[in-house]
Structure formats: structure tokens, C-alpha cells
Amino acid sequence: MKLREIVARNLRRLRHAKNLSQEELADRAGINRNYVGMLEREENAATVDMLEKLAEVLEADPIAFFEPSDTPHPQA
Template identity: 50%
Template sequence: MDLREVFATNLRRLRNAQGLSQDDLAYEAEISRSYLSQLEKGAFYASLKIVGKLAAVLRVEPAELLRLPASKPGREARK
């Protein structure tokens, strides 16, 4: 999984866990909804400034948006 996919997955997961719509998150982070949508699709890379804004609105550390998913038991890590 490339870093864009990791970021996109975490962003979507955290947004949904907080019950925020894309419109709400985009408004609070002062970015466009279409840009947020592209980030969640993994189409764009996010700058550190955007990672910081999104993390602040989601009330998580920026590293949480880049954290790799835990590997599932019984599966070997892919190389």
C-alpha cells in the first residue's frame, strides 16, 4: 500500500468515525470539498500544511493520518 493510499484510508476512517461529512471537514479545515474528495480517493498527495489542518480538525496527531494499518494475524507482511 503506498503512502497516498494509507493517508486516504486513514482520512476516510477518521472522518467517518467522527460523523463528519466531507463538506463539514473541508469547511473546518479551510480546503475545498473537491480537494478533500481527491485526497480520500488517493488521487493527490497532501502537503504537510494540509495534513496539519486535517489532523487539527479531526483532533488527532498528524502521524495518525500516516500510520500503516496493523497487519492481520496469520498473514505475512508484503515486501
């Protein structure tokens, strides 16, 4: 599995865990909703700074974006 796919799956998982829509996550992070969708569809790759911002909004450790799907996902 490619890293971009792992990040996309974990972003979607973390967003769902917080019961946030793409629009709500984008609004809280101060970014465009379309960008969140593009990250989740693997059409764009987030910068380290963007992952840090998304992790803050999702109240997660940024490393959670890189965990394989069979690994437990601790929250910050």
C-alpha cells in the same frame, strides 16, 4: 501499500470517526470539498501543512495519517 493510499484510508477513517462528511471536514478546514474527496481517492497528495490542518480539525495526531491499517490509532 503506497503511502498515498495509507494517508487516504486514514483520512477517511478519521473523518468517519468524527461523523463528518467530506463537505463538513472541508468547511471546518477552510478548503474545497472536492479536495477532500481527491485526497481520499488518492488523486492528490496532501502537503504536510494540509495534513496538519486536517489533523487539527479531526482532533488527531498528524502521525495517525501514516499508520498502517493494522496498527492502533491513538487520538491526540
